[in-house]
Amino acid sequence: MAVQFFVSNILISFAIIIAIVSPISNAQLIIPTNYGFVTGTTIKTNSLTQFAYLGIPYAQPPINQLRFEPPVPVKSWKGVLNVTQYQSSCPQRLPIRFTDSKSSSSQINEDCLYLNIFTSNPSNVANMSVLVYIHGGGYVLGSGSQWQGQILAAHENIVVVTINYRVGVLGFMTSGEEDSARRTIQANLGLLDQSLALQWVKDNIENFGGNPDFITIAGNSAGGLSAMYHLVMPSSKGLFRGVILQSGPYGTIPSYIKSGTSMPDTLARAKLSFQQFSSLANCTKNITSKIVECLKTLSVQQLLNIQSTLRPRNRILTSPVADGNNVQEALHTAIPAGRFHKVNIMLGTTLNDGYFRLPSMPNAVTGIPRQNFISTTNNSFPFASQRVKLSIQYRYTNWSNANSPISNRDQYGELFNDFVFAIPNIYYADQLSRFVPTYKYIFAHRTSGTWQPSYVKVAHTMEIPYMLGYPLDKPSEYPSTFNAEEVTLCRHVLSYWGSFIREGNPTDLRSPIMWPKYTQDTRQYLWIAPNFQIKSNYLAANSAFWNQYLPQLASQTIYSTIAPTNASTVEKPHSSESAYMIATFVLSGISGILLIIAMILFCKVNRAKCIYVK
Incomplete structure (x- = not known):
């Protein structure tokens, strides 16, 4: 055994020496980690050499008995692990956008907890700042291989890490018991995957040229x-020193709960979704642990099929939830109270984030008929009262062209954009800025050669290729193209993001304009477009509508209403005009009666003078 260990170390040492003395263009440097050695590959971007370490395991495969379990740190390995190709993505619907169809990353496998590192100097003396990028996808889609970090790493002299984490029911379904110690499936497994990946980066990134104390x-x-x-x-405490929230956070904020436009995600609701899922899976047992044992026997495809059946009306099935343990408190109560890790924040949205919802609507290219706009709006707010729904319809109708299908389509895009992305982003900017330096942006440029349809405008995710540097050297898997103006825009975006990652402040000497802090007093933000501007009070009127008017409307007591008698969409409560008309009729009647009585009395007194008509 000792001889085998000695020989193994000699071979590793020899490989390291060969790598060191080899020309850097051919080198695949061998790097030590806490779990074993890895060897990567090189990537050229604009004549700059980057080192890529693709598919490094950070956790044991969550398969068999580790399915539906918190992630377990990876075991050490012997020899040198070849990490020159992306690994499989976590189970989800195929195809996986922006991945190489010939790569394993375009395929799915439960063995998927890997991370990827891009660095210009894999040396423990480089001391570069680090960005860990977490992919989106609504917690049901996405992969760490979708977005490549080599261009950002090269041009901003930082280390970029992308990660896989479990999505869908494998990452976010919970059995929902109140007592976390007795919970059979813990909540937020996908977030725990991310947290373990952050811990791996904290512990190992120094050997890849990163500074473990400068992680964003x-x-x-x-x-x-x-x-x-x-x-x-x-x-996750202590694992990072800055956060960039792009088109996030989204979802529930206090005013939505007060107005009934949204309901908080709770363990009770998550438990109900788990029970519905188990029933469809024919895993109906009296003991929860037996149900989970049954679920562990199902194939990945069976799980995905049941998920796709349930999820349209059970979003919480695949969403994070405050569980009193891993996530001790809901964001909309923790952040305003200052109960969060105090780090610098950058956040923002695209101009038309919510328009991504439109292509999934029938005949979106030609627009949405008025009645469809009304029904879709109503269905979007199942917990809201009718008067709140009518107010939303009124606010988001273009009354100069109310029957235009194109106008109704675009107005629903505005509604969805405000409710899901813009208004929550403003709310959290207000709250976060009370405690920590906060910088807000609006990305307002539509890519000239975008793959997305024209009616989605400055769409969801449109800022990502700019912050990753794609216009400078686009990966072949990404379908959009960029013009010269967008190359310049990209360089400025890179400088802002890079400066924030390095310094915690997005402005540096290359910046076209100084980006001021966001405060509740000024509400200043950076307008990102070829003509950079500093603006203030983004969507102030719409923000007041959602955060002030609707909660007040929902809290008012309406004593009586007149039900609609036709297909009209307008609810008609008794108004002051109606009351005035009723009072007028009553007084007129009383006056008439009094007049008749007066005439009778007059005739009795003056009987002789009265003329009776027979």
Whole structure:
């Protein structure tokens, strides 16, 4: 055994020496980690050499008895692990966008907890700042291989890490027992995957040229919401010093709960979804542990099929939830109270984030008929009262062109954008800025050669290729193209993101304009477009509508209403005009009676003078 160990170490040492003396263009440097040695590959980007370590395991495969279990740190390995190709993505619907169809990353496998590292100098003396990027996908889609970090790493002299984490029911379904110690399936397994990956980066990134004390986490959409959750997760404390929230956080805020436009995600609701899932899976047992044993016997495809059946009306089935343990408190109560890890924040949205919902609607290219706009709006707010729904319809109708299908389509896009992305982003910018330096942006440029349809405008995810540097050297898997103006825009975006990652402040000497802090007093933000601007009070009127008007409307007591008698969409409560008309009729009647009585009395007194008509 001792001889075998000695020989193994000699071979590893020899490989390291060969790598060191080899020309850097051909080198695949061997790097030590806490679990074993890895060897990567090189990537050229704009004549700059980057080192890529693709598919490094950070946890044991969550398969068999580890399915539906918290992640377990990876076991040590012998020899040198070849990490030159992306590994499989976590189970989800195929195809996986922006991945190489010939790569294993375009395929799914439960053995999927891997991370990827891009660095210009894999040396423990490089001391570069680090970005850990968390992919989006609504907690049901996405992969760490979708978005490549080599261009950002090269141009901003940082280390970029992308990660896989479990999505869908494998990552976010919970059995929902109140007592976390007795919970058969813990909540937020996907977030725990991310947290373990962050811990791996903290412990090992120095050998790849990174500074473990200068780690920033970023994410788009569900990735941005995930980054927000790490602000309140005990397991993530001390693992990062900055957060970038791109098109996140989204979802429930206090005013939505007050107005009934949204309901908080709770363990009770998550437990109900788990029971519905188990029933469809024919795993109906009296003991929860037996149900989970049954679920562990199902194939991945069976799980995905049941998930796709349930999820349209059970979003919480595949969403994070405050469980009193891994996530001790809901974001909308923890953040305003200052109960989060205090780090610098950058956050923002695209101009039309919510328009991504439109292509899934029937005949979206030609627009939405008025009645469809009304029914879709009503269905979007199942917990709201009719008067709240009518108010939303009124606010988001273009009354100069109310029957135009194109106008109704675009107005629903505005509604969805405000409710899901813009208004929560403003709310959290207000709350976070009370405690920590906060910088807000709006990405307002539509890519000239985008793959997305024209009616989605400055769509969801449109800022990501700019912050990753794609216009400078686009990966072949990404379908959009960029013009010269967008190359310049990209360089400026890279400088802002890079400066924040390195310094915690997005402005540096290359910046076209100074980006001020966001405060509740000024509400200033950076307008990101070829003509950079500093603006203030983004969507102030719409923000007041959602955060002030609707909660007040929902809290008012309406004593009586007149039900609609036709297909009209307008609810008609008794108004002051109606009351005035009723009072007028009553007084007129009383006056008439009094007049008749007066005439009778007059005739009795003056009987002789009265003329009777017979």
